[in-house]
Amino acid sequence: MERKWIRRVLFATIGITAIYFLHPIFLQWLASPLIASSSDQRSVDCVAILSGHDRFGIVESMYKQNQNLHVLVIQGPIDRLTKWKVTEPTSNRDRDALRDSGIPEEQIEVLGFSNHAEWEWARQLHQWIANHPDRYVGVICPQFDSQRTRIILDATATETSAGVSLIPLPAEEFNDRNWWTNRRGLKSFWQFSFDRVYTMAVGEEVPSAPQWDPDDYERQLDGK
Secondary structure, eight states, rough: HHHHHHHHHHHHHHHHHHHOOOOHHHHHHHHGGGGGOOGGGGGEEEEEEOTTTTTHHHHHHHHHHHHTEEEEEEEEEOOOHTTSSSOOOOOHHHHHHHHHHHHHHGGEEEOOOOOOTTTTTHHHHHHHHHHHHTOEEEEEEEEEHHHHHHHHHHHHHTTTOOEEEHHHEOOOSSOOTTGGHHHHHHHHHHHHHHHHHHHHHHHHOOOOOOOOOHHHHHEEEEEO
């Protein structure tokens, strides 16, 4: 009986020790489906900015390695507050940040669109690539959203658009090696996991037509 008890304690100790040392490896593996493989930044001569922590610092670093780097700032549909000049377009703020990082104005281009479709940015990017076949494009995006970004880019690709590389950026507070130690990391893991599964299962959400268009209402008031 005593030997059996000692054996159980020994096995329990070994098991607890193994879990303690191996659980980070398991949790890193758990997050791996969210993360797309990153590209060699040295081969990228055009970078499109979606979002991501320290994205402007990354672009600045890439520009120092390649003075001919072209930067695409993606600007979605303008809302009414921006039209009324209450708020500033995000593209203006991004351009200011890029200029402050040393990127020449002539090498910054705004890729704007007015369609509210969820994946319209990817279609516009593919169209831009088709019109600039000599460019090798990398897309800056959040690390935990990079695989979903890859799914969207692959789903919207055309025969004339070349491949797009990804440059996944970890968040400020966490990355794939420590996300479980951070409250925001845990929240982001579950959120991006759900978003990825939803994108794979449902695809693109088609925006419903607005029942009331404020722009049409203003035109009616103006008698136009």
